[in-house]
Amino acid sequence: MYWRPITGADLITCLEIQPACLGDQLVGRTTALRVWKELLDDPSFLANVIESERPLAGHRIVACGMGVFVTKAFADQEINSPRAGLNSRIIAGIASGESVVLNRAQIASGNATEGIDFVNMYGAWRERIMNSEQLAEVQALLGTSFVEHFTGYRFNRVLKEATGKSGIALARATGTYRLIAEFKESESALVVATRESVVTAPYSVAAKMYRYKPPVLRLRPAEQKLLAAALSGKTDAELSMDLGLSIEAIKKRWMSIFARVDEFKPEILSTVGAESEGRGPQKRHRVVAYVRNHPEELRPFSWEKRR
Numbered sequence: 001m002y003w004r005p006i007t008g009a010d011l012i013t014c015l016e017i018q019p020a021c022l023g024d025q026l027v028g029r030t031t032a033l034r035v036w037k038e039l040l041d042d043p044s045f046l047a048n049v050i051e052s053e054r055p056l057a058g059h060r061i062v063a064c065g066m067g068v069f070v071t072k073a074f075a076d077q078e079i080n081s082p083r084a085g086l087n088s089r090i091i092a093g094i095a096s097g098e099s100v101v102l103n104r105a106q107i108a109s110g111n112a113t114e115g116i117d118f119v120n121m122y123g124a125w126r127e128r129i130m131n132s133e134q135l136a137e138v139q140a141l142l143g144t145s146f147v148e149h150f151t152g153y154r155f156n157r158v159l160k161e162a163t164g165k166s167g168i169a170l171a172r173a174t175g176t177y178r179l180i181a182e183f184k185e186s187e188s189a190l191v192v193a194t195r196e197s198v199v200t201a202p203y204s205v206a207a208k209m210y211r212y213k214p215p216v217l218r219l220r221p222a223e224q225k226l227l228a229a230a231l232s233g234k235t236d237a238e239l240s241m242d243l244g245l246s247i248e249a250i251k252k253r254w255m256s257i258f259a260r261v262d263e264f265k266p267e268i269l270s271t272v273g274a275e276s277e278g279r280g281p282q283k284r285h286r287v288v289a290y291v292r293n294h295p296e297e298l299r300p301f302s303w304e305k306r307r
Helices: 008-015 029-039 072-080 086-096 104-112 132-150 164-173 195-199 205-209 221-230 236-243 247-264 279-293
Strands: 002-005 045-056 059-070 116-125 155-163 178-183 188-194
Touching: 002 132, 008 029, 008 045, 008 059, 008 116, 029 086, 045 132, 059 104, 059 132, 072 086, 072 116, 072 155, 072 188, 086 116, 086 155, 104 116, 116 132, 132 205, 155 164, 164 188, 188 195, 221 236, 221 247, 221 279, 236 247, 247 279
Parallel strands: 116 155
Antiparallel strands: 002 045, 045 059, 059 116, 155 188, 178 188
C-alpha cells in the first residue's frame, strides 16, 4: 500500500467510506458535496488517500485523510462549547459565505506568529475488508502521510471529531489527543492535540509536526511552488509541463532561488565550484535536498509579522 495526494476523481469515493463525516447535517448532501469540491482547490485544505496496489474486495482506495486550517475563534468556540457535528459547521460556514477556513495570508501570519489551528475533518478506512495487519498498515500510512504533508507549519491545536468506536479508540491510543467531550447520540467524540499534550508522547507521529523552525530563505510563493514540484525529481521539461511555464521561465525561477540561497543560506552551495561541470544540476540537487529536510521553507510565511 502507498499514499498519494487526493484528486478530484477520488473525492466521492473517499467520502463514501465514512458518510458520518460528510458534514451535511445543516446544508444537505448536495451542498456539502459542492463545498468539499471547492475545498480541493483551497490552499488551506490538504488531503491524501491510501491506495492498495491490488484491489481489496474491489476497492483500490482503502482509506483517506483530509483536513483544513481554521480560525482561532472557531477552534476556541468548538473547545469551549463542544457539540457533535464539527464538520457540518465548517461546511455550513463555507456555504453561507462566512467561512472559518484560513486563507493563504492568514496561514502565513499564523506561521510567523502564534501558530495555526487545524481540524482533521476526515480520517477513515475500509475496516471490514482488511485483516488486522492490513488495517495496522493503513493506520500507520495515514499518520505518515499526515506528517509528510503538514510538517513545516506552526501548529497550535489539532481538533478532530473521532467517529465510531474504532475511531475513538485510535485517537485515544495515539497518546497525543486529549478528550474534550463524548457524544453518545452520534457515537463520536471531540479530541484535541496541543503542544502540551504532544510533549507527553515525544515519539508519536504528531511530535514531529510540533518541532517547528521558521524558514530562512525568504522564498516567494512562485519559487516555493517550483521547489515543491521539484521534490519528486522532475526535469525542467516536466516542471514546465506541470506548472504551465516555458523552459526559460523555469530557468529564471531557478536563478532567483539560487540568488536567495546565496544571500540567506550560502553554505548550501559553498562547495559547488564556480567552474565545475554540471554546476546547475549540482546546485539544484543541494537546494532540493535542503528543502526536503526543511519543509518550513515551502510553507506560507509572513516576514512582516514574524516574531
